[in-house]
Amino acid sequence: MLSIFVETSCNRYNRDECEFCHVYEPLMEHPVSEWHLTVQQAQMMADKIRNVDVLNTLAQQEINLTGGEASQNPDIVEICKVFQSVTPYVCLHTNLDMLSEKSKRWQRLVEIMQRGGRVDITLYPTAWEKSQKLFLEEMLKLQNKLIVNVVYETLPDLQNQIDLLLNFFKDRGSLYAHVTKLLQSYAEKVTTLIATHPHCDEKIFTMGMGDTEAFASKPEFIFGISLLPAFNIDKNGFRAMTSLPFPRDKYLIGCPAARGSIDIMTIQQNGEMTPCCDVGNLKCQPKFGNVLNDSPEEIMGKMESSMKVLASGVRKNHENIKSGKAGEQVEEGIPPYCN
Numbered sequence: 001m002l003s004i005f006v007e008t009s010c011n012r013y014n015r016d017e018c019e020f021c022h023v024y025e026p027l028m029e030h031p032v033s034e035w036h037l038t039v040q041q042a043q044m045m046a047d048k049i050r051n052v053d054v055l056n057t058l059a060q061q062e063i064n065l066t067g068g069e070a071s072q073n074p075d076i077v078e079i080c081k082v083f084q085s086v087t088p089y090v091c092l093h094t095n096l097d098m099l100s101e102k103s104k105r106w107q108r109l110v111e112i113m114q115r116g117g118r119v120d121i122t123l124y125p126t127a128w129e130k131s132q133k134l135f136l137e138e139m140l141k142l143q144n145k146l147i148v149n150v151v152y153e154t155l156p157d158l159q160n161q162i163d164l165l166l167n168f169f170k171d172r173g174s175l176y177a178h179v180t181k182l183l184q185s186y187a188e189k190v191t192t193l194i195a196t197h198p199h200c201d202e203k204i205f206t207m208g209m210g211d212t213e214a215f216a217s218k219p220e221f222i223f224g225i226s227l228l229p230a231f232n233i234d235k236n237g238f239r240a241m242t243s244l245p246f247p248r249d250k251y252l253i254g255c256p257a258a259r260g261s262i263d264i265m266t267i268q269q270n271g272e273m274t275p276c277c278d279v280g281n282l283k284c285q286p287k288f289g290n291v292l293n294d295s296p297e298e299i300m301g302k303m304e305s306s307m308k309v310l311a312s313g314v315r316k317n318h319e320n321i322k323s324g325k326a327g328e329q330v331e332e333g334i335p336p337y338c339n
């Protein structure tokens with residue numbers, strides 16, 4: 001999958017059009033040219049993606065437009081069309097936290113769904129009743145597939161979020177019976193874990209969840225759910241070694257790129273690429289080329305040399321973890337939990 005940033009994150013998710021963001025301090029770190037991806041930049045990216053085999057292969061799996069809040073980009077519909085010329089599988093991630101159907105953000109999402117793009121959401125319990133639920137209901141009239149990210153801080157938090165989804169789909173009737181069945185299975189397993197191992201570690205959690213599927217799939221509707229533990233971020237923007245729901249375990253990330261396999265690539269608005277699994281938030285330093293500025297040959301050269309840097313950093317992380325120095329930064333500039 002290719003994940004492409006189309007909108008800078010200002011760390012403040014306004015509920016509607018961003019009227020104030022451009023004077024909001026966190027954005028000031030970024031040059032104006034990086035606030036919203038432009039259609040011209042998207043076109044340049046699309047042309048380059050077609051000409052670099054590694055990127056084109058990932059694009060044919062899926063191009064995921066993200067941010068920040070992708071629907072706040074005023075040109076997102078045109079940008080979506082540009083990337084749909086590369087692959088039929090273009091999706092966009094949104095928080096669905098909008099004021100009304102008159103919101104330009106909602107109108108953009110509607111147009112994208114009508115043009116065959118898939119819109120996915122991250123569940124926010126604070127926004128669920130007042131906006132997410134209503135817009136999700138409308139979304140189901142326009143698309144027959146959906147992936148929901150559930151970011152949880154504790155097991156009861158996870159239980160609560162699964163219940164929100166379960167009740168929502170129960171109310172939608174038999175068309176979604178397969179979704180309800182899947183969510184019911186999640187709900188039962190989490191409830192059992194809370195009753196039997198309320199402070200469980202991640203291993204027990206994984207065993208407790210068993211081989212629960214991530215998808216409930218029928219021709220009428222395909223549903224996917226992704227459970228993501230939340231993390232504390234320190235004042236310098238570095239993610240903690242442990243997740244919030246499982247504070248006793250180091251949360252290590254297996255890095256495919258360090259093993260020579262590029263499974264995902266994140267492209268930032270300035271064109272910089274990271275083969276990262278977390279939309280670029282992990283502050284991984286080795287760069288895999290710039291899709292706007294570099295030639296296909298330069299990109300391939302940078303990918304090759306950076307993969308060696310990742311492999312070396314991962315080796316040092318291993319040593320640090322073994323010798324009780326987990327969390328120390330290595331000179332390769334990769335996060336200490338990458339493995």
Ligand code: SF4
Pocket residue numbers: 253254255256257258274275276277278282283284285310334335338339
């Ligand atoms: S080293 Fe870590 S942050 Fe960097 S690409 Fe690999 S998994 Fe992502």
